[in-house]
Amino acid sequence: MQPLILALLIGLLCGRLLKGSSLIKLIPAVVLVSVALLLLIMGAKIGGNPEVISSLPRLGGKALTFAILSIAGGILLTLPLQRRNNT
Template sequence: MAKIFLVLGLGFLIGFFGLLKEKGLKINAKSQTVWLMLLIFCMGVSIGRNGEIISALPSLGGKALLFTVLAAAGSVAAVYLLTRIFLGKGEKS
């Protein structure tokens, strides 16, 4: 766990001090996408190999849908409220 926080902290410091130039930022953005896709693929493989998860998919699917809808609605409500508080009622973005 310490390694994860060390790498996260190092990345934060590099970003905070602006040590990456424009080309480095573009490479970073592309590599993030590639590694994220690889992570999602590996998670899919792990889920597909787990028989318990496969057999529980019908009940998990409903819960996941409910969680997704509630999270999205909560996010929209929070943005709406914060916009009203910080931008004022009469201002338009």
């Protein structure tokens, strides 16, 4: 956990030092590439685990159910607020 906090603090320092610099415009592209690389590596690690691959149908069903219920819950909780703001 400490390396993660240290990385965050170094990033904050870099952001402060680069403020106003033209390099700051590159950060969104660097973040996008970094996240894509992270997902690629995680996918390769998961794909190489036969136990996870064999349980994918069961896990996929649970994930789909969780996603649908989360979206439905968000919509149901948002509707009363939206109606209240429209009146």
